[in-house]
Amino acid sequence: MAKTSSVERNEKRKRLAKKFAARRAKLKAVAIDEALPPEERFRARLKLAELPRNASPTRYRNRCELSGRPRGFYRKLKLSRIALRDLASKGQVPGMVKSSW
DSSP states (O other), rough: OOOOHHHHHHHHHHHHHHHHHHHHHHHHHHHHTSSSSSHHHHHHHHHHHHHHEEEGGGGGGOTTTOOOOSSEEEEETTEEEEHHHHHHHTTOOOOOOOOOO
């Protein structure tokens, strides 16, 4: 099980990214628009830099829903490889059976 503080910090980052998503997208669009004057584009970049760092969606990490493990993560199932194996062994993942030969 991952530290609770790590999981909570990650959840906070997700909330911030969702909260500032529209504002970030608008500022980024202005910053990369070649038709606008350079001063306006520069101002947009400064405003973008003033936003909280944790508001960037690249700052949060995919973690397992059950254990909070950050590595060996399956996006489709939102589980780590270890949690997936445990659930599959118990027969709780539909269509998945433990291989044996």
